[in-house]
Amino acid sequence: MRYNMMFHITLLAIASIALAACDKQPQEQPSAAPAAVAPSAERAPAAAATHTDEAAHAHHGAEPGSYEDWCGAHQVPESLCTRCNPSLIAAFKATGDWCEEHGLPESQCLICNPELKIERPPRPDEATP
Template sequence: MTSTKWMMGTAMTLLVASSILLSGCGDKGADSDQAKKTADGKDVQAVANADPSHGGWWCVEHGVPEEICTRCSTNLAAEFQKKGDWCKEHNRPESQCFICHPELEAKFAAQYEAKTGHKPPKPEEE
């Protein structure tokens, strides 16, 4: 009888232990799904476009990296003007004038895609 009780106790212990171990497997799947969503770019895009203010690396309003956006920084504008890189007609650097040089928009979009893995938002202003 003692060996039967011992076997029943061992079987119950194994059953409880395996239940505990297997119950955590469902949670890992949820984490993996979240990681895939992020890897697919769905959540990455939301993060990239979440704050269109001037706190990020990309100027959503003008479609260029924030660090060279002369329409947001008058100091930068003065630097570009001193270098002779200025479109007087559209009041921006010639190297950022998508109106005179539409191909430049693709150049900056490629920079954005290289960094984020998806297409940039369309500039809000021309």
Template sequence: MKIHLISLVIGALALGGAACSKEAPGAGKGATEQAAGAAQAPANAAHAPKDVKPGSHEDWCGEHGVPESQCSRCNPELIPAFKATGDWCAEHGLPESQCLKCNPDLKIVRPPKES
């Protein structure tokens, strides 16, 4: 199931670019919950470059504190893939796997740098 989701996410990214600073419709409070995760990224690197490997340290959305390749707020074209796999919080407008309101113990950790 996770492999299928990852394939959908990678495919969706191949079709669209990673751009943001605007909230996806219905995201509302979602970005606020990610503030703690956003602090983990360097202030000058809010978004990952387009050519980074998904799941790598560089694949990080500093604005929302989640992997850039899975950031539905920066990449709203990913929303149907999250919904199709049942990973969607309709109340907060973001993936359930990223919803800190519904899952306050959730820890989204940036992968370590590879040496």
């Protein structure tokens, strides 16, 4: 009888520990793909997402190459932003403008080309005549 009771107490203790362990949230593990995010981290502090018009994405139909055609989140023209529009990747790869190591167009990879300057076009009212 005593053996039977010890068995049940042990079984209850194991079940309690197992249930308590299941309630814990798993710890967040670092992402395995930091290189895809790194280029925006390498940019100027203005690349940080804020609620200004600098951080907003271009509206649909913005003229490519215009002031409005700007991805504030990634600091490149929205019409050329492969992180916002992955369907553009094939075109960059087809023209040989692709950095496999960082997952960006070579023409936008500030890690491989630290001297590269990607600047937003001026506002129409700021353009010189």
